[in-house]
Amino acid sequence: MTRPVDQHPTYGEFAAQSQVADIAADLVGPDVTFHHSTLNFTWARGGAEVKWHQDIQAWPHTNYSPLTIGTYLYDCGMDQGPLGVLPGSHDGELYDLYDDERRWVGSLSDADAATIPADRTVYLPGPAGSITIHNCRLLHHSAANHSDIGRPLLLNVYSAADAMPYTPDPLDSSHAGEIVRGTPATWARHDPRPCLIPPDWSGGYSGLFALQQKEDRARTVPTQQ
Numbered sequence: 001m002t003r004p005v006d007q008h009p010t011y012g013e014f015a016a017q018s019q020v021a022d023i024a025a026d027l028v029g030p031d032v033t034f035h036h037s038t039l040n041f042t043w044a045r046g047g048a049e050v051k052w053h054q055d056i057q058a059w060p061h062t063n064y065s066p067l068t069i070g071t072y073l074y075d076c077g078m079d080q081g082p083l084g085v086l087p088g089s090h091d092g093e094l095y096d097l098y099d100d101e102r103r104w105v106g107s108l109s110d111a112d113a114a115t116i117p118a119d120r121t122v123y124l125p126g127p128a129g130s131i132t133i134h135n136c137r138l139l140h141h142s143a144a145n146h147s148d149i150g151r152p153l154l155l156n157v158y159s160a161a162d163a164m165p166y167t168p169d170p171l172d173s174s175h176a177g178e179i180v181r182g183t184p185a186t187w188a189r190h191d192p193r194p195c196l197i198p199p200d201w202s203g204g205y206s207g208l209f210a211l212q213q214k215e216d217r218a219r220t221v222p223t224q225q
């Protein structure tokens with residue numbers, strides 16, 4: 001589900017007022033902006049995998065402070081497809097998330113994914129209420145859910161307030177850009193490392209699963225190549 005914060009006030013309160021926002025402040029604060037949220041359900045008995053990717057290429061900011069805090073709404077064991085991360089990869093390169101025909105796919109090519117040292121992947125299962133945290137440059141994925149229990153993972157994305165998005169927000173919500181801790185920035189902070197430019201999302205965005213599962217690539221041809 002995209003934009004849960006626009007579906008029910010509880011999601012907005014959780015994003016802005018819970019300890020999750022305090023944790024974001026501990027990591028990138030004191031001044032923190034809310035960017036977006038999603039509620040990723042991988043359904044029981046075959047819910048789709050999420051392929052290896054990094055997040056920031058979909059919503060570039062002037063620096064790499066953005067991070068995602070996931071909250072498991074159900075207990076999540078290893079067979080439910082917990083989030084898997086490659087520690088340290090946030091200090092490495094950013095990958096190209098377009099395919100050979102320059103269509104946005106939102107995931108690494110098979111060739112790039114094959115270079116990831118699988119034995120260094122850390123999976124993050126946990127009981128309901130556990131959180132995961134990943135920086136916007138970190139390589140991550142999750143396996144298909146072959147268990148009998150769904151895996152709802154509520155994902156809230158925050159940044160330091162001096163990280164300014166410079167492309168249209170694919171998951172724009174009524175809460176996007178809200179300062180959830182501290183005060184708004186008066187200067188933007190710029191990281192010199194380059195970032196891939198995503199398609200122009202102002203015409204719409206179908207979501208990570210649809211793009212990665214090839215349902216909706218045709219209309220995501222980038223306007224700049």
Ligand SMILES: O=C(O)CCC(=O)C(=O)O
Pocket residue numbers: 040050055068081082083140141142153155
């Ligand atoms: O739902 C998942 O397992 C993956 C979440 C994810 O890829 C993301 O937050 O970018």
